Structures are given as structure tokens and as C-alpha cells.
Amino acid sequence: MTSLIHDLVHVTVRRVAVGDMDNNVYLITAKESGAQVLIDAADDLPAIQSLLAEGAADAAAPAKLALVATTHQHWDHVRALEGLVAATGARTAAGRQDVSGIPVPVDVVLDHGDVGRFEGFNLTAVHLRGHTPGSIAYVLKDDGGPHLIFSGDSLFPGGVGNTQKDPDRFELLMGDVVERLFDVYPDDAVVHPGHGAPTTLGAERPHLDEWRARGW
Template identity: 35%
Template sequence: MLVAGFPVGALQANCFLLAPAEDADCVIIDAGQDAVDPIEEALAKHRLTPVAVLLTHGHFDHVFSAAQICRSYGVPAWIHPEDRAMLSDPASALGPQAAALFGGRVDMAEPEEVRELADGDVLDLAGLSFTVDHTPGHTRGSVCFRTTTEEGGSLLFSGDTLFAGSIGRTDLPGGDSEEIMRSLKEKILPLHDDTVVLPGHGPASTIGRERVTNPFLAGGGAAFPTRGM
């Protein structure tokens, strides 16, 4: 499996491209702010053809370039229905303080074709299989995507639900601290320790490492983490 990841935009959200190999179809996860050029560079470098854009949640730093990428390549975007409205009204999810950083508005448009995700969905795309876990808490429509490699390894694209050493903030509209802890307990912590976590911001980790070292999963830490938008 080919996994190409890179941070984009002012908030350095991670964007990922996944394909069975070079010179093949691929899936893009979280086409965020200023992601068009690096995505096109990665597509050219690895000779990939996108077939879909998967979105872990609706915050602008993860979806800003989705409409342009979808239009350019004629592919759909996938998002949970609870977050779909953010594709065309991103400021509604920022809160007054965050929205003020952008003059009170962020201009975006919904991709021409949007398909809605549901908990437990299995998406067969680009020769790969993705299982969808609805993990509300950071936003109402936050999801994680699970897939496996040919060698038998497991990957979790956790969006802003889980980071290396932290979890997603819950103080923006749609956030809920009890919900995110429930999502982590019921959907994330049961995964195998060797599962590689590829989060929406920051470095990769594993479920085993986070189970032991992440202060929020151990019951400590602040009530409102501030990483991620």
C-alpha cells in the first residue's frame, strides 16, 4: 500500500493519499486549506488517479479544497450528514472567536457530488476497503476510517478525534466532551495495540502507545484540549 501524507494550510492539517501502489487509483483523505497544489504534486509524483475524497469532519482546515479537487477530477466527496452543512457554511462551526480570525466568514462551496457516511459503512474504493466509525465529540459528524495493508497491518485515520498525546477539542459548536470520551472508549480503544494512528494534525502514533501515554485516555488532562480546529 502507498500512503502519502503531508500537512497543509495555516493549521497544518494532515492530508493523506492512499493507493494499492504507484500508477493506480487512489483515495484522498481530508483535502484541507491550500491542499490543491501539494495534492496535485503527489498525484503526479506517484502517477495516481483520485476516485474519491473522504472527509473525517467538516471543519474548514480539513475540507477547504475538497470542492476544487472533486471538480477537477470528477469525483465525489464523502462526509457524515451531521457535518455536511459545514461544506458551504464553515463559519457556523468556528464560534465567534475563531470566525473573527477570518473576518467572520470563510467562503467555501459544497462539492458537486456529496455522498453521506454512516457508522459501520464499508467503502470499497481504489482497490482498498475502508470501514467508517462515527466518532462524535469533536464535531457531531466526526468519523474515523479504518483500513488494512497487504501485510496485515491496520491503519486508523482518526481526524481530530485522537492525536499523538491528545484528543480533539470540544469547545467549538457541535463539540461535546462526554461524546468524544464515549467515542474513544467504544470505537478507538478496543482496536489492536499495533493499529497505526494517522491523525488530523501532528505525528503518527499507535493505539498501544496512546493507551499507555495519552493523558486523556488515562483519565487525566484538561477538560478542553485545544489542538485542531
């Protein structure tokens, strides 16, 4: 089964599911420069290293892991982060309000709307409060392809992320997801969550009122 999920003009995107919680690890590789960004070093360092090697084969130049971007501080999304940083020397990024919960020093502290510029692609940080205080979705747009939203645990097929039945946290997350994703990006934008299968904003948009009414 191939790890390749998108073969776009300038980049490839690969995915592997790891660990006992079926966490998704995503890898973006620039075809020309070999620059790579890995999203969520969740678990299973050997599997992540295999993913990096598969991505490297997509590039015309020697690949280099430019950044490990974490969607949020929860333990199941960072179990391999320390080992990966030690093995590669890659820089790290996370949302400002989650930095204290990340098990390695964070080199790039992200706020809403920050743009990471790499050799061959850009990534936009979208702050989605509620699942954790500093959860970040990363948005990629390549020529001719749809927007890709790496949503962590803030947005899934069928609803927003877990807010522990706290109505204030739910309203915060629901508001951010609507205002910062559904109101900004088109229906063909593909949502790649932290666990499980992808969806699109168009598939989920008709259910927003239902989610709000049920409170989760």
C-alpha cells in the same frame, strides 16, 4: 523529503502537510488498479495535485482519484475541496451529521460502520461524535500491515480532539474513541491525525484514564 509513509502489500499511503494550520492530507493508492482515495483536501491545491502525481507513480495502472473523503466539516480541512473536485470530478464522502457544513455536494453520506470498497482496498468509516457531530475516522487494513486509522481531529498523540470545554461533548468523544477505536483495534494500529505526528493505540492506551480525569 518523501511523502511516502507506508508501502504496504497492495497500497501505498502518502502524506503532505499544508496550510497555516499544518493540516495533514493523506493519499491511499492501490498499486495494481491505480484507485486512489484522498483524505481531507485541506488546502494548497497544487501540493495536493503533486501528491496525487507521486501516488500515481506507485501504481501499475493509470491512477484515478475515486473519492475525496473528509474527516469533518471544519474549514481548515476543506479549503481545497471545491477546487480539487472541479479539477478531477472525484466523488466526495463525509459523515451524515456534517454534510451541511461541507462546501461541495456530498456523494457518499457516511454512517458508523460503513465500508467503502475500492479496487485493491477497503476503508471503514468510524463515527466519532464530539469534535463535530459527524466526524469520521477512516480505517485501512492491508495484508501484513497494521491497521491505519485516519482520525481527523478526534484523536491525537496525548488526547482526544477539542470539545470547547463542553463536558457533554467531551464525554461523547471520549466514549466513542474508547468504544469504537481502543476497544476494537489492536495496540499496533497507527493513528494518523489531522495535524501533526502519528502515534499508535498502544502508546496512548495507558493514558485513557488520565484523559478522562482531566476532561480534555
